[in-house]
Structures are given as structure tokens and as C-alpha cells.
Amino acid sequence: MMHVGALLEFSPSKATSKDFSRELREELSALARSVTVASPWNQRLLHPEMLTNPLQAWVPDEHFDLEYHVRRSALASPGDERELGSLVSRLHGTPLDFQRPPWEAHFIEGLEKKRIAIYFKVHHALIDGYTGMRLLSKSLSTDPNDLDTPLFFARAEGERRREREEQVPTLDALLHAVRDQIGVAKDIGRALVKVVRGMRDHGPKLALPLQAPRSVLNQKISRSRRFATQQISLDRIKRVAASAGGTLNDVVLAICGAALRRFLLELGELPERPLVAMVPVNVRPKDDPGGGNAVGAILASLATDVEDPRKCLDAVIASTKRAKEQLQGMSKGAIMQYSGLVLAPLMLSFIPGAVGRLRPAFNVVVSNVPGPETPLYFRGWRLDEMYPLSIPFHGYGLNITVQSYAGSLNFGFTGCRDTLPHLQRLAVYSGEVIEKMERA
Amino acid sequence: MMHVGALLEFSPSKATSKDFSRELREELSALARSVTVASPWNQRLLHPEMLTNPLQAWVPDEHFDLEYHVRRSALASPGDERELGSLVSRLHGTPLDFQRPPWEAHFIEGLEKKRIAIYFKVHHALIDGYTGMRLLSKSLSTDPNDLDTPLFFARAEGERRREREEQVPTLDALLHAVRDQIGVAKDIGRALVKVVRGMRDHGPKLALPLQAPRSVLNQKISRSRRFATQQISLDRIKRVAASAGGTLNDVVLAICGAALRRFLLELGELPERPLVAMVPVNVRPKDDPGGGNAVGAILASLATDVEDPRKCLDAVIASTKRAKEQLQGMSKGAIMQYSGLVLAPLMLSFIPGAVGRLRPAFNVVVSNVPGPETPLYFRGWRLDEMYPLSIPFHGYGLNITVQSYAGSLNFGFTGCRDTLPHLQRLAVYSGEVIEKMERA
Numbered sequence: 001m002m003h004v005g006a007l008l009e010f011s012p013s014k015a016t017s018k019d020f021s022r023e024l025r026e027e028l029s030a031l032a033r034s035v036t037v038a039s040p041w042n043q044r045l046l047h048p049e050m051l052t053n054p055l056q057a058w059v060p061d062e063h064f065d066l067e068y069h070v071r072r073s074a075l076a077s078p079g080d081e082r083e084l085g086s087l088v089s090r091l092h093g094t095p096l097d098f099q100r101p102p103w104e105a106h107f108i109e110g111l112e113k114k115r116i117a118i119y120f121k122v123h124h125a126l127i128d129g130y131t132g133m134r135l136l137s138k139s140l141s142t143d144p145n146d147l148d149t150p151l152f153f154a155r156a157e158g159e160r161r162r163e164r165e166e167q168v169p170t171l172d173a174l175l176h177a178v179r180d181q182i183g184v185a186k187d188i189g190r191a192l193v194k195v196v197r198g199m200r201d202h203g204p205k206l207a208l209p210l211q212a213p214r215s216v217l218n219q220k221i222s223r224s225r226r227f228a229t230q231q232i233s234l235d236r237i238k239r240v241a242a243s244a245g246g247t248l249n250d251v252v253l254a255i256c257g258a259a260l261r262r263f264l265l266e267l268g269e270l271p272e273r274p275l276v277a278m279v280p281v282n283v284r285p286k287d288d289p290g291g292g293n294a295v296g297a298i299l300a301s302l303a304t305d306v307e308d309p310r311k312c313l314d315a316v317i318a319s320t321k322r323a324k325e326q327l328q329g330m331s332k333g334a335i336m337q338y339s340g341l342v343l344a345p346l347m348l349s350f351i352p353g354a355v356g357r358l359r360p361a362f363n364v365v366v367s368n369v370p371g372p373e374t375p376l377y378f379r380g381w382r383l384d385e386m387y388p389l390s391i392p393f394h395g396y397g398l399n400i401t402v403q404s405y406a407g408s409l410n411f412g413f414t415g416c417r418d419t420l421p422h423l424q425r426l427a428v429y430s431g432e433v434i435e436k437m438e439r440a
Numbered sequence: 441m442m443h444v445g446a447l448l449e450f451s452p453s454k455a456t457s458k459d460f461s462r463e464l465r466e467e468l469s470a471l472a473r474s475v476t477v478a479s480p481w482n483q484r485l486l487h488p489e490m491l492t493n494p495l496q497a498w499v500p501d502e503h504f505d506l507e508y509h510v511r512r513s514a515l516a517s518p519g520d521e522r523e524l525g526s527l528v529s530r531l532h533g534t535p536l537d538f539q540r541p542p543w544e545a546h547f548i549e550g551l552e553k554k555r556i557a558i559y560f561k562v563h564h565a566l567i568d569g570y571t572g573m574r575l576l577s578k579s580l581s582t583d584p585n586d587l588d589t590p591l592f593f594a595r596a597e598g599e600r601r602r603e604r605e606e607q608v609p610t611l612d613a614l615l616h617a618v619r620d621q622i623g624v625a626k627d628i629g630r631a632l633v634k635v636v637r638g639m640r641d642h643g644p645k646l647a648l649p650l651q652a653p654r655s656v657l658n659q660k661i662s663r664s665r666r667f668a669t670q671q672i673s674l675d676r677i678k679r680v681a682a683s684a685g686g687t688l689n690d691v692v693l694a695i696c697g698a699a700l701r702r703f704l705l706e707l708g709e710l711p712e713r714p715l716v717a718m719v720p721v722n723v724r725p726k727d728d729p730g731g732g733n734a735v736g737a738i739l740a741s742l743a744t745d746v747e748d749p750r751k752c753l754d755a756v757i758a759s760t761k762r763a764k765e766q767l768q769g770m771s772k773g774a775i776m777q778y779s780g781l782v783l784a785p786l787m788l789s790f791i792p793g794a795v796g797r798l799r800p801a802f803n804v805v806v807s808n809v810p811g812p813e814t815p816l817y818f819r820g821w822r823l824d825e826m827y828p829l830s831i832p833f834h835g836y837g838l839n840i841t842v843q844s845y846a847g848s849l850n851f852g853f854t855g856c857r858d859t860l861p862h863l864q865r866l867a868v869y870s871g872e873v874i875e876k877m878e879r880a
Contacts (some may be wrong), residue, residue: 017499021517047824068664071530072523074550077461083512094534099662099858112512224508260466265823393801395503417508 001223003096004129005121005249005389007088007412012114015145015380020116021109025072031154032066034227040126041069041101041153046222048098051163058126061101069103070153074110082290084111085424088119092389093225093417096123105153116381121389128172129388130369133403138377140383147379169280171367174294177342178347210299210319211359216264216419218360221397224417226425229387232409232434237266240437244310246317248397249368252402252409253277253320254313256366256436257302261312264304266425273301274315278342278362281324285332294332297339298323299362346393354438364398365390370405371410387412398423441665443536444569445561445829446576447528447852452554455585460556461549465512468712471594472506480566481509481541481593492802498566501541510593521808522638524551525864528559532829533665533857536563545593546688553638556776556821561648561829568612573843580816580823583874587819609720611807611830611839613735618780618787650739650759651799656859661837662856666789668867669827672849680877684750689700689808692842692849692876693760694753696806699869701752704744706865714755715742718782718802719762722762725772734772737779739761739802747872750880776872786833803824804838805830811843811850827852838863 017023044061047053075083086109096102102123109116122132141150167173183214212218234248241251257275264270277300282293303315327335345361346436369388376383387410390399397416402409411430415423484501485495507732510702515523527548535832536542542563549556579592590665609615662748672695674688681691697715704710716741722733743755765777785801809828816823827850831840837856842849855863 025516063858067526071526072516073527074514074516075515076465076547076549086507086511087513087609098664107516109516223537416507418503 001095002125002391003092003102003121003123004132004391005092006120006133007084007227007229007389008085008120008136008383009111009116009385009388010116010118010188010378010381011384012116012292013144013377013380013382014106015147017147017379020379020381024385025219026105027068027151028070028072028388031070031151031206034256035064035066035154036065037066037101037153038155041103044101044124045098051098058362068100069105070151071104071106073108075105075108076110078109079110079112081229082216084108084117089225089227089417091119092121092227092414093223095223096121098123115384120351124172124391128170129390129401130168130170130172133369133371133386133388135402137372137376137386140367140378142374142376144377144380144382146374146377149377149379166294167282167295168369169282169295169367170369171281171365171401174280174297174339174343175347176431177295177336178343178429180336201280208274209369210301210362211273212276212299212361212362213273215271215275215363216267216269217275217363217398218395219397219416219419220394221416222418225392226415226420226423227389228415228424229385230411230413231385232411234404234407234409234432235435236438237342237409240434244313244317246313247320249279249281250320251313251437252368253279253300253302253366254309254316255430255433256364256400257304258309258312258433258436260302260364261304261307261427262429263422263426267421270304272305274305275363276300276361277302277364277366278346279320279365280367281327283324283335286329287334289332294335295325296335297342298327299342300366300436302364303316309436313437314418318400346390346396361393362396364400365396366400366402368402369404373404373406375406386410390414392416441533441535442565442621442831443542443561443563444572444831445528445532446569447524447667447669447825447827447829448554448558448560448574448576449524449551449825450558450818450821451824452556453817453820455586457587457819459505460819460821461512467513467591468506468510471510471591473506475506477504477506477593478539478595483566484541485538492539503824507538508540513545513546513548515548517550519550520554521669524557525666529665529667529857530828531559532561532667532854533663535663536561540562542566555824556592562616567800568610569841570608570610570612570799573826573828574650577812579828580818580861582814582816582834583774584815584817584820584822586817589817589819593845594638596863607722607733607735608809609722609735609803609807610809611720611841613718613785614737614779614783616737617776619782626855650716650741650796651713652716652802653713654738654800655711655715655803656707656709656715656801656817657838658835658839659681659856660734660834660858661832661856662858666833666853666855666857666860667829668853668855669750669825669866670851670853670867670870671825672851672871674844674847674849676874676878677849680753680874684753684757687755687760689719689721689761690757691753691877692851693719693740693742693759694749694806695851695870696758696804697756698749698752698873698876699866700742700804701744701747702869703862704867707861710744712745714745715803716740716801717742717804717806718786719760719805720807721767723764723767723775725775726769727771734775735779736759736767736775737782738767739782740806742804748880749876753877771855781816786836800835802836804840805836806840806842808842809844811845813844813846815846826850830854832856 043058046057106119141149173219237251283296301319303312386405388401390401397419399414483498486497546559582587597818675690741759743752746752826845828841830841837859839854
């Protein structure tokens, strides 16, 4: 169940074909007979039966079955956000098939106001969520009158093999960096010893600054998922950030914190001590001569013990400031050691039986990644919203990934269906919190 | 992937509510808050993580999540048979979750002519396909004006624990009978020795009468499924049967044979020797003092080497006659030994690596079960068609299950998506074959 996803919602325009649905069906039928699918979309595992085979490799799928990977779906009436949420939750709750290139795209019709949506899903071993979002964005057009946009999988890219130009602070980048540092997850025992030794070398500065309380977010999870979304204008968040003297990311964390507070209060499950978020960030290490950045993990208080939204925001700002100062005083090696320490419990979650016995190192992952800045179009359909879906882990049943797009921040809440009922409310509360912060 | 299913298609009537979709949504929301789900629908495994646990048992699910089990879906436009087939194929191609009661029901809207459909899926360890169909049928009404039919899972039944009144010749009944005789699948090595010894005891009569050719139907299968359907009037089949001096089941087999011949010819994959079907039948053993029936397996030639439809039917009739005569001359014990011999390769298919190395004992399972005789209704919606979905096995990638309903025979073709492309054609050809037989 290590797949990430994206939900894209589009509105029609004057340029949009009235017969889009029929044309898409015909196009897909025609493509199914003769399509050249570009890398990475045509890549499957050489040894799907044995994922840890040392000779594992990605190879082109000789029997690529387009109709399997690209599907048309529709919402049951009335086609509102609830129906969309429940379809996308279901689709995100089924595993991908490793006998094939591990991705699926679903064109969804039957949305209210004649809108359409695309749900896209890919195993993070093929491409990470951020790269997936970038490939999808790049396959769209910036021109509302471009009616010939090809479908993303038919574009030559070769992106997967290319090095990323810039370090983007994603959970995936963190996991990769930490894995390079401490080795693969199956050596986690030895890795932890290494992390603890590294801590000693770097002195007391590497101790975890916060202690996360036990919470309902930190249980063994099921296979099923819930997904909920919220879109907030970037301007509103920037204004709140400026008036409080914090960053945009601080406001995102405070929104998540205040919404989680209300959500958990209603469930009767709010811990006394504040929830702690693990946040991937970019930092400039003190020993990097090239002035380059490194991705590191910080732990930030979500100030869920504070009721007043403004005070909550202040507490978050103070917490992230301390955490970033700590990281910036470190060498690149120390940053990785520290991030390894923070992430070790997440990697431990792959070991059966480990969850529940360990105290959580943090309660929730909140990650904020940059997205396209200008409005995008698909054959005249305007992309209104673009939400990332990520991976809950055993012990870490909620992931909040936020992505910017054309003047808005798009919050994607991916949670375990069984340990986090009513996840939709968390999304709704996030939208209400920003109003309270503006007033405060 | 050991689940069976059913596809039910309904037409609206004057009595049908115009707001059916909204009312269903509201009803399901209300039920989700407070529903008493009857046995077996509330039963889950006690040890879902370890299916072979010797203390395995069915227990009530304390956290029954109705919205997980009962779902509303819609077809992408135009909502034709092809879209319905592709949705049902997808739904049948995902495994059930053993952490919950292993069943799902999908109410499907967006069909052409304002029709609706229900797709239902259950693990055969909870209830077998025939019992599932019977429970679904019993939950419907014989009265077109009964608008209060409760949803099937809210009806008190306790059916699963009840003994079946009559022996119905299903694949499941066969598998159970054979398992009682030769033990569980993991002891298959010893079981086969037992079967071969039994053969010796019963003499040469127990030798398999037919040798099945290798074919594309008999490969290792994938996780994905294709499903196709055909409905033929019972009267037409009866007339053909009477004029040829065969049974209804003979005509069903001949239809499957002629359609498979054309399907495989087009794929360039028709074996020289005729395909062999394994058919569960009811027989009266010679030693049963009570005159009771036993379920046995016969092997019948599908006469796919014969082009002329009438000659094909004659060849099938001769083949099933011989096979049934052989069985009727046996004691009940011998029938079970013989059926064990026939089914052993199907049970061997659970053993990794066994498929492909063994010659198939037969090519396809064709099973024909009785269904409701009078038209049924769900809140004024008339049930037009009712198709069974069954289980393909490794080495046996196609299952044809036929069920009667209110004057029609409903053919459900469940196949492996990857080894059997264009399965839809097989269904179409079945409908055309009967015309040729009528003319002949």
C-alpha cells in the first residue's frame, strides 16, 4: 500500500467539447490498439513475485494493457464532494498490481456543475509523489484554447531517471536521504544503533526537542483509506503569516493544529500535551561550501493544547523557529543523523508488532510542497484544484500534504479509514480556522 | 481471490420512485448510524492475519462499517453494456478485506434506459455462490407493487448455518464433497496417492474417459478479471434440446463449445482435439438405499473440433450420456473417488509452480444451477437479468456458470483478464450459436 496519488478537478469552458466523454472513450479505445507509452509509465518490475530480489529492476512491459491503467468512472448522484471523496477514498484504498507498471489513472465524470476530475495513483517506488505531480502538471497546457493536449502517458519524458534540479522538502526526499545515511529498513536494528552513536558524536544538541503524546492518530492502521480536501487562498494565508511574523508554513501548521484540536475534542480523544508534527524542510547546513541546501526533518508543536487561534499560531511559530535554528547550526552529516533519529519510528513501522509498543516520535506528517504557479488547462478544461494523496503508515495514520497551485493552497488529508472516522470534518474545520485567525 | 459474485440488472416501472438514488443515499446514511446486520452478513474471521489458524472461526464484527460494505457507483457515459462489463470486471478483480465481513454490494446507476444494477461479491468461505444467489433472490419481492422491500443485509436469515435441503450440483458442492473425501488442499500430495489407490480399488472404470488438450484457457492467471454475460430464453433452449434428443444442459454445453470454437479460432488458438468441460451433476448412486442424490463431476467433450452446430450438439449429447452412465453405475464412494480424481488438478492449482507442468484434466468448468422461476422485484424495479460470477483458478482461467431465472438462462463468463482478451466476444457468439442450432 505504498502508493501516492493526486486528485485534479476541472471546470468546463466555452472551448471545452460538449462531447468530451464520448471523444475520450473513442480516443482511449484507439490508443489501446496502438499506443507508445513513454517511460516511466511503461515500466514494470522484473521480479514482481519477489520484491526484495537482489536482481530487481524496472523493465518495459511488453504487454502494456492501456485499458487496465486508464479508466473511466462516474460519480453516483448528486455527484457532490461527498461522492467524489468516497470514490477517491475507495480507489486509494486498493493496492496496485505489481505484475504491471504500478499506476492507474481514472477520468471521473458525473460531478456537479458539469465538472470532471482525474484521480491518479502511482507506487512511490516508480515515481515519488512530488515528481508525479510535476509530470502531471507538465502534461497540461497553460493555454485555455489548446484543445490538443496529449494524455500524460503518451508524452516522451524520461523524467524518472533525471536528477532533480532542486531539493524539494518532501517526505520521500527525507526517506531517501535517511536511507542513504542509515541503510535500508530491514537493517533497522543496526541503523538505530548507528543513529544513537551518531547522536553521541554530535552531542546533546541532537536530543529530540519535543515529546509526542500517544493519540488515536498513532495506531495500527487498516488497508482502507479516507481522503478529504480543502482549498485556501494563498493571499489569505500570506496575510495572516505577515501579521503574526511567521512563515506561510507556520500558518499551514497552525491551521492543521487548530483543526485537529477540534476534530479530536469531538472524538473525546484530544491528548493533554500538544500534538507534534514531523515536517520536512530545506535547511542550509553550516559546513556546505557550495551554499547548497539539504532536506531535514523538524519536529514542530501543533499547539493543540491552546484554544485561541492566534495564540496557537504564536506557539507554532516559536516552535518551528527553535527547530530550524537547531538544524541550521548543524553540519550536513549531523542534519542527516538527526533526521534519521526523527524518522526511525516511521521506518520501524514496517516491522510487524513494533507499532503500539513504541511511543510515537511524532503524531502526524505535515508536508508542504510547491506546485504550478499559473493556471493549467486540459483541452479547455480549467484545473481548479489539485490535491496530493499520500501514505499513512502503521503508527502514523494521518498524512497531511499541502501543495500550492495558482494562488491557492490545496490540502490533502489521507487517513486510515478505520482509526480516523469522519476525516471529512478535519478538512471542513481547516477552512473555518483560517477565518478565526483572520479575525484574531 | 476466492470470491464469487452476482450481477442483477433491473428496469424501472410506474411504481418506481423517481428519486430512488437520493432516497437510497439517505437510507444508507441512516442505516450506517444504526443498523442491525443479520448473520451471515455481520460475520468476520477471528484470525484474519492467519487464515490457516487452527482456531479460525467466524465471529460477529463489533465495528461493522456499513458504508464500507454497501456502496453507490455509477457508469461512465453512455452507460451501455460495455461500461457495465468493465466496471463489474474491475470490482470482481479486487480482493476482499479479511479484516471485515468478506462481502461488498454495489448499487450501480447511470445505466442506459434508466436501469439500475446491483453487483454483489462474497468470499466463498462465508457463503457459496449458489447460497448467495438464493439469499439475494429471497430478499426480493414477487410483488411489483411492494415498495418496502428491505435491503438484503438487514433481513434475519441465519441461512449459512442451515443445511441445504437439496443437493445442487455446483462447483462448490463438488469441492466440499471431494475435500471431505480426500482432505484439505495442503495435504494434496497424500490426497492424490489416496485417489490413485482408490482408482485401483475400483478398477479400470475410473480411468478418465477423455484427454483434455493444452489450451490458452489453461495457463497461470493474473489477479485481474473480465466478465461477460448472455441471456437466452429457456424455451428456445428447450426446443433445441427436444428436437436433438438431449437435455437442457447438453444444449448449454454445446452453445459454450460452439462459441469457444469461434473465439479460439479467431485467436489462432483452437486445439486440434476437442475441449473438455468439467460439469458438476447430480447422480443417483447404485448403492444408496434412500434413493438420494450425490453431486459428482463428469467430463464432457465440447466438440470444438466439429464445425456444424447440429453435429456439435450430437457429439456433446453422446459424450455426456456416456459420462453419466459411467457415474450411475458407481457406488457413492466410487463417485467421490472419481470426482476427486477429476478435481485434483484444480486443487493442485493452489500449489505454486504446479500449473503449466501438469497436463490439464479438463479445459473449462461449466456449471448450470437452478434459479428463481418467477419474476422478482426490488421496490418496483423489475429484475430482468441475474448473472453469476465465479472463480477462475491457476490453470483454469475460464469459468462459465449458467443460472435460470423466470424463463431465461443467464450465462456468466468469468475469466482471467490477461490470458483471455476479448472475453466479451465469447458472450456475443453464445447468443449467435443458438440461432444456428435452431436453423439446423
